[in-house]
Amino acid sequence: MEKTITITSTKGLHAQLANKLVQITNKLDVDMKLVYQNVVVDAKSILGLMSLAVPHGENVQLIAKGNDAEKAVQEIENILR
Numbered sequence: 001m002e003k004t005i006t007i008t009s010t011k012g013l014h015a016q017l018a019n020k021l022v023q024i025t026n027k028l029d030v031d032m033k034l035v036y037q038n039v040v041v042d043a044k045s046i047l048g049l050m051s052l053a054v055p056h057g058e059n060v061q062l063i064a065k066g067n068d069a070e071k072a073v074q075e076i077e078n079i080l081r
Contacts, residue, residue: 013054028068035061
C-alpha cells in the first residue's frame, strides 16, 4: 500500500512526530518505508526519519507492507496531518 501525505505540522517532521511514527510501526505488523526527495528510510528508525528533515508543507510517501499495512498508514496519516 502506498499513500502520499502532506506534512502539516508547522515544525515539519520533528522529533516528537518521528517518535510517534516509530511507536506506531513497532506495535503493528507492518514494514513501513517513508520516502522524501527520493530518499527512503525505515519508519521504525527515529534517526532515519529525522535525517530526512522534512519541512512544513512538503509531501512524503508512505510505503507499507504487512498484515497491518492499512491500519498503520491510517494511523500515521492521522498524526502527520
